[in-house]
Amino acid sequence: MSERTCAEIQRAEREHGDSWAGLWDGLWDGAVEAALRHYRAFLRQPGRYLDLCFPASPHPDSSLVDVANARAILQEALRSLPQPSRAELGRVVRCLDAELRRRTLPDPHACRRLQWHAEWWHRRLYDGEFRW
Template identity: 75%
Template sequence: MSARACAEILRVERDHHDCRPGLRDGLWEGAVEDALRQYRAFLRQPGRYLDLCFPASPHPGSSLVDVAYARDVLEEALRSLSRPSRAELGRVLAPLDSELFRRTLPDPYAHRHAEPGSAWWHRRLYDGEYRW
């Protein structure tokens, strides 16, 4: 990504300085980098299909283990960026999103637990949920 887009991401993160990792709909300094790192690590796992994982502990830093939450953080950043920077980050996310969609299965019971209107990544199977 360009230096301009990176600087704008840093500014957006600093504007959300009152938020901590683990808070929904919040950013913190380094949030985009942390979320991208977790997203990529999740997709590097072996196997044809992957199950999303719930955070292992209530510690705020572990919330990014849930790749759906990591993707929420990235979506929050996208909404906060100018059009050119949003496009740059969007180009980084597009292949990751395609891979996540391809390697995760839809949750047939998402209508029971996902919030109405939630993003598609919240409607994928989590570890330990029903398999068809």
């Protein structure tokens, strides 16, 4: 990404000073970089279909093991960025989203697991859930 976009991302992360690493719906210093790293690592896994994983560790960065949480952080960053930085990050995220949609399956029972109206990336099958 361009230097301008990177600077805008850092500014947005600093402005969300009430958040900390591991809070899935907030930004912290380095949140976008960490979210992109986890998102890409998830999609580099072998196999036709991938299952999302629930975080298994109390370590703050472990919430990003759940790629849906990483994607939620990216959405928060997109909301916080001005144009054209939003468009530049958006192009990167759209490519990753297309691959996530292609390699994961929708969870027909997500409404039982979720207590809020979640974005599409939270409504994918997780490891150990019913696969049809």
